[in-house]
Structure formats: structure tokens, C-alpha cells
Amino acid sequence: xxxxxxxxxxxxxxxxxxxxxxxxxxxxxxxxxxxxxxxxxxxxxxxxxxxxxxxxxxxxxxxxxxxxxxxxxxxxxxxxxxxxxxxxxxxxxxxxxxxxxxxxxxxxxxxxxxxxxxxxxxxxxxxxxxxxxxxxxxxxxx
Amino acid sequence: xxxxxxxxxxxxxxxxxxxxxxxxxxxxxxxxxxxxxxxxxxxxxxxxxxxxxxxxxxxxxxxxxxxxxxxxxxxxxxxx
Numbered sequence: 001x002x003x004x005x006x007x008x009x010x011x012x013x014x015x016x017x018x019x020x021x022x023x024x025x026x027x028x029x030x031x032x033x034x035x036x037x038x039x040x041x042x043x044x045x046x047x048x049x050x051x052x053x054x055x056x057x058x059x060x061x062x063x064x065x066x067x068x069x070x071x072x073x074x075x076x077x078x079x080x081x082x083x084x085x086x087x088x089x090x091x092x093x094x095x096x097x098x099x100x101x102x103x104x105x106x107x108x109x110x111x112x113x114x115x116x117x118x119x120x121x122x123x124x125x126x127x128x129x130x131x132x133x134x135x136x137x138x139x140x141x142x
Numbered sequence: 143x144x145x146x147x148x149x150x151x152x153x154x155x156x157x158x159x160x161x162x163x164x165x166x167x168x169x170x171x172x173x174x175x176x177x178x179x180x181x182x183x184x185x186x187x188x189x190x191x192x193x194x195x196x197x198x199x200x201x202x203x204x205x206x207x208x209x210x211x212x213x214x215x216x217x218x219x220x221x222x
Contacts, residue, residue, distance in 0.1 A: 010178055018178070022185045030181060058177045067202050074197035075181075095197065 003124040006062025006123045008055040013117050016047040017056065030054060038082055051119035053080045053113040060090055060108065061127040064100050073099070080110065088112055090123065104128055143215065146190055147208050151175075154182035166209040171202070180205050187211065193218040 018026045039049035057078040061067050077096035082088050091110045108130035110120050151161035158174035204214045
């Protein structure tokens, strides 16, 4: 077994600026319906929640080593899902799911944090010794 | 087209270098463009050129230089 880690830091006020400048288009190109619903359910925390989710997507790209592999990945293909307990997990879709499976990633874990004007995320990708099936979405469980 | 790309980079790219005089092949990520800034650049390019980058084009190589962006925009506007 081997692991890769990814981290990303996003300034919340810059996400607010993107929302002000590009509005719905920024939301719909980057975030899934579920992510938008959660982030906008608390209007005073929308930008903070979006910033953390954007950081998670970028951290996942790093942990999965997708940037250097020149794989075209839409941000919506990496989704942060929130369980009732508050714990977050990553769900991969489409090309992101396929790339992770091809890389032998069996499990992903994500952690989000906020402080002041910054949100950050860390993603851990665990590769199994044996190449798993392509359906990473069902095997992450993180 | 190149001038419009440069202006968008100046407005949204958060580069540490002058977008208006940057070499066309210069690596924009090396010049300070963050992942979040690249989203803003993409959205501004889509608005300016009335295009939409499909998911398979959302990769580092498409946004890494002025030259690369121009090539991608030309591809998306071809035959339009």
C-alpha cells in the first residue's frame, strides 16, 4: 500500500469576488448541485463553504496526481459530500473516477478547515496493492 | 485575440508579472496564477469569446500559457 497527499488553501474573499463577478456561472461550472445546496443553506457562510470545497477539489487533483497527467477533469467531477455527522467524503465522477481507478486508488479521505479569510483542505489517496475495479465511487467509503 | 487574452489575464490571473508584456509561451502557473485564478480566467474567456470549455479541456496544458489558451479558443470557435 502507498499513499499520496494533496493540500490546497483558498482565500474566502476571493471566492466571494468570483461569486460577485461571475455569479451563477461560477457556481454551476465548479460545484455540484449538492455542494451548492449545502453551501447556500447558510448565506453568511456560503463563500467559506465554497472555498473549502474548491480547496478539496484542488487537493484531490494533487493527491491523485491528475495535474501532471494532463487529464481533463471538470471540477464538478470531484464532489465533497457531507454526512449527517458532519464528516465529509469525496465522490468522484466521470473522468476523475476513471483516472483514480487507473491509478489504483482504493480509498480517499478528505479533511476541511476554516480560519478567518482562509479555507483549506487535505486529501489522502491510498493506493491498493492490487488494482481495484473502476468504480472508485463505491469503494472510497471515506 | 491575444490582446483580449492578455487583458483577461491582467484582470483575473493574479500574475506576478505584467500580463501585457509576458511572452506568449511563458508558463502562467510559474508566473503566479493560482488554481482559483485559473477558474476566473476560464470564466472570463468564456464570456469574452462566447465559448464553453468542455470538461476534457479543463487541464493544466490548456491554461498554462497565452499561446495554449489561444489555441484552445481557436479550436472552440472553429466553424462558429
